[in-house]
Amino acid sequence: MSMGSTPSKPSNEASGLNYRDYRAFIFVTHQQHGLLLLHCTRKKKKGPHFQLPGGHIDEFEFVACEKYGKNEQQLLFALRMAAARELYEETGIDVREDLERLQPAPLRSTKQENGGSTLLKCEHRKRVFFTLSVDDGDFFIRTHGKNSNGLASPICNSAYHLKLKLSHEHQGFTFETDLRKSSEMVMKHSGGSCTEAALMMVGNSSSSPL
Numbered sequence: 001m002s003m004g005s006t007p008s009k010p011s012n013e014a015s016g017l018n019y020r021d022y023r024a025f026i027f028v029t030h031q032q033h034g035l036l037l038l039h040c041t042r043k044k045k046k047g048p049h050f051q052l053p054g055g056h057i058d059e060f061e062f063v064a065c066e067k068y069g070k071n072e073q074q075l076l077f078a079l080r081m082a083a084a085r086e087l088y089e090e091t092g093i094d095v096r097e098d099l100e101r102l103q104p105a106p107l108r109s110t111k112q113e114n115g116g117s118t119l120l121k122c123e124h125r126k127r128v129f130f131t132l133s134v135d136d137g138d139f140f141i142r143t144h145g146k147n148s149n150g151l152a153s154p155i156c157n158s159a160y161h162l163k164l165k166l167s168h169e170h171q172g173f174t175f176e177t178d179l180r181k182s183s184e185m186v187m188k189h190s191g192g193s194c195t196e197a198a199l200m201m202v203g204n205s206s207s208s209p210l
Helices: 059-068 072-091 179-185 189-203
Strands: 023-030 034-040 049-051 054-056 112-114 117-119 127-134 172-176
Touching: 023 072, 023 189, 034 072, 034 179, 049 189, 054 072, 059 072, 072 127, 127 189, 172 179, 179 189
Parallel strands: 023 127
Antiparallel strands: 023 034, 023 054, 034 049, 034 172, 112 117
C-alpha cells in the first residue's frame, strides 16, 4: 500500500454488493394489538410521520458475519444483526441474543435477478425486511404503584400497559391491526420503500404478519 492511500473497506464489490447501500427494517407484530409503528416528529422536511424500526448496517456487523459465507449470505446475516441492534436502540426490545426470531419477510416467493445481482426474497430497493412476533413479555410492563419514568406508553387507545424505552429520534409509538392502513402511515419513511414493502406483504396474504 502506498503512502497516503486509503485502506479498502469490506463491501463485496466484486459481486455488486456494498453493505453501505442497504438498510434493515422490521415488521414487529403483537398478536393482539397489531403492527408496531414509531412516531417521529424531528424531521422538519417530512413533518410528523410513522416509521418501522430499523436502520443501517454498521461495519463491525458486516465483518462479523464473514463466517456465514460471502455475498448474499453474509449480507443477510449482517442485516439481521443490524435490525436487532436498531430495534434495541429505538425501542428497548432486545432480540440481539435471539436473532432467529427475526424472520425474512416474504415479499416475493422467489429470488429475482436485478441488473446482474440477485434480489433476496425479503429485499425491496436495497431495503431488507424482517418480521418479528412479540408478546407482552418483550415490552416494559406498567406495574401498579411503580414509577415508569423514561418509558413511553402507546399514543393509541389500546395496550396502555405496554411501554417502550424510545430513542431521541422518536416521540411515541402506536399499534395498527390493518397492514394496508399501516402502509399508508409509513408513506414518508425511507423514500416510500416501507409502504411498498407493506403492500407487497398485503399482496402475499398467506404470509402477512397481521
